[in-house]
Amino acid sequence: MKDDTDFAGKAVLVVGxxxxxxxxxxHGFRTRGAAVHVWGTRAQxxxxxxxxxxxxxxxxYSCVDVGDPDAIEAAAMPFERLDVLILCQGTVVYRRGEFEREGWDRVMAVNLDSLMHISRKFRPQLSQSAGSIVIVSSISGLKANIGNPAYAASKAxxxxxxxxxxxxxxADGIRVNGLAPGLVDTKLTKVTTQNPDRLEGALAHIxxxxxxxxxxxAGAAIFLASPLASYVTGHTLIVDGGLSL
Known part of the structure; x- marks a missing residue:
């Protein structure tokens, strides 16, 4: 039986x-056979x-500052062919820094503007392969986010x-979908995950x-990029353990 989540022979770029x-x-795509390249912010x-x-x-791996449109434009194509583009870049500024111009501009440049610039850059390749784009947003795009107006607005x-x-x-044969995570244990959420009281309060709402x-x-992204979701377009899948209910 054919496995629709087998990405052997496919090329995947994960920004962020x-x-x-x-x-x-x-790694979800890598373990399913794909050749995977990532963009990050550090030199190597x-x-x-x-x-x-x-x-x-x-x-x-390539170092690309996605907050800079010129850097996106200059970045080398990681593959001759591209089948899946995952846009997972993101940043946040705490201590109410997003209420100031510098914080607002940086978060919007990385979290929103770059989505358009990168999608435009790879559109010809994805059109040739009838590929797929998955945009990672957040349930913060569906509600207010205390202290982080740019993060919430960018995700919306x-x-x-x-x-x-x-x-x-x-019309190019490209499917574009998204997933909206809830609270995920990463370095961006350490302000919550490493504070026992905050973490207890957060888990009580999940x-x-x-x-x-x-x-x-990864499971959600693989589904959206696979033939299992071949008739799904323009949809953002909420993946939050029920937090937004």
């Missing part, structure tokens, strides 16, 4: 795949600390962009009573 959710997604793969959830073994924009690109790219894992997000 150096750690956390993106890294989990990258060896600059990443495994204690921060970074495992780049078996993955190609990502959900809307998923719909619009899903419609616009469908019906499944646990945090999500990068592997949970």
């Amino acid at each position: 795949g150096s750690s956390g959710i993106g890294n989990g997604i990258a 793969a060896t600059d990443y600390d495994p204690d921060d959830g970074s495992d780049l073994a078996g993955l190609g 924009g990502a959900i809307s962009l998923t719909k619009t690109l899903g419609q616009a790219f469908a 019906p499944q009573r646990r945090m999500g894992t990068p592997e949970d997000m």
